[in-house]
Amino acid sequence: MGTEGERMGLRERKKQETRIALSWAAIRLAVERGLDNVRVEDIAAEVGVSPRTFNNYFSSKGEAIAARHQDRARLIAVELRARPASEPLWEAITNAALTQFALGQEGGGEGVPDRQWIDGVRLMITEPSLMGAFSKTAAAAEAELAAAIAERTGTDAALDLYPQLVAGVVGAAIRVAMERWLQADPPVPIAGILRDALHRLFQGLPVP
Amino acid sequence: MGTEGERMGLRERKKQETRIALSWAAIRLAVERGLDNVRVEDIAAEVGVSPRTFNNYFSSKGEAIAARHQDRARLIAVELRARPASEPLWEAITNAALTQFALGQEGGGEGVPDRQWIDGVRLMITEPSLMGAFSKTAAAAEAELAAAIAERTGTDAALDLYPQLVAGVVGAAIRVAMERWLQADPPVPIAGILRDALHRLFQGLPVP
DNA sequence: CGGAAATGTTGCTGAGCGCGCAGCTTGCGG
DNA sequence: CCGCAAGCTGCGCGCTCAGCAACATTTCCG
Secondary structure: OOOOOOOOOHHHHHHHHHHHHHHHHHHHHHHHHHHOOOOOOHHHHHHOOOOOHHHHHHOOHHHHHHHHHHHHHHHHHHHHHHHOOHHHHHHHHHHHHHHHHOOOOOOOOOOOOOOOOOOOOHHHHOOOHEEEEEEEHHHHHHHHHHHHHHHHHHHOOOOOHHHHHHHHHHHHHHHHHHHHHOOOOOOOOHHHHHHHHHHHHOOOOOOO | OOOOOOOOOHHHHHHHHHHHHHHHHHHEEEEHHOOOOOOOHHHHHHHHHHHHHHHHHHHOHHHHHHHHHHHHHHHHHHHHHHOOOOOOOHHHHHHHHHHHOOOOOOOOOOOOOOHHHHHHHHHHOOOOHHHHHHHHHHHHHHHHHHHHHHHHOOOOOOOOHHHHHOOOOOOOOHHHHHHHHHOOOOOOOOOHHHHHHHHHHOOOOOOO
């Protein structure tokens, strides 16, 4: 699944690589030894760059950790745009969202085990000091999703609040699904939870 | 509207006062001279406490600024619990939310002009470095709201994701309404926007 | 191919922040 | 009225974050 990094010169290539490497390193170290036992210095060393360079990519540890989620969430909007126009809106959104949260099957292909992503998510939701960064990425992703929705439905995002509303709802569904998913003791695939959540919301929130 | 601060000794009283004073001072200064031209030292001085004390109340500038929104959002859950059980759920939630966002009429009674709150909200949404703190408070408020909803509907928040879902939707509506409200050039009362947003969501998100 | 321009990396440095600690002050309850 | 829990404060340390100025390397274009 080549995002768009096919013909972007070796330089750009390398940049993306170190960015991702830094992000994963931050997550891994934070999971292993606890967030505040990890200094920027350590993360940089892990990847083999200077601490200063770390700050060129991310302005904080939290941002580095949240970046993985950021990228993933971004793709929902991209995926939505790629869906055939014939598909009903709800279906398209649901499918778009599910493509990014379907674990177990080949994932992102970057060779990163799902386990690592799971730990990362748990970390972001558990550590209060990360929640800020986490929510921030979610908000950014929602904005992009809103744009995609506006485009698809032909509504003007600046006038009608419909697109932002729908995007917000999707964001809420994802957040809730993630929380529930992490709690589930006999592990359950997140896809099911998310599908259920979206289904309910799109149905019109019937009173139980 | 005495939250619950009637008979809590002078000490506790004073604490709440300085907390709120610090928060408002942070907002006012940040609005006046720009967020990064304000040091913790300045805020503390404004209120007449030591910089060290500021950090006893808030762990960061952002937290101090977001605190005002935090308190306001918290009250939605409280208000919901106070609503008569006879009221339909949607109506109760909408009314509860509106009580906290009805500007123009007597407001919180603390003698703080609405203008200040407006500026504060604008600040939180505008400055990227504040978005984290802002979202964090929103999340906390949503959790409380979810609990209140669970209680009211008799659902178990730990088993059914319905309460969190509804709370998330309300949160999304508030966020969207706020953004739109700040953009509106001929100023429009936020209550109308929020009511509209909630109405649409609770209707079942009809396709436009 | 070769050299200039653009771009990324790095060390250095300084302003701030966040917090633990220890002593002092002050409201609280018996 | 006194002892005590709870706050406030100053001090100090380790860390974060960004600007600046070399330095290295890729890219572009003649």
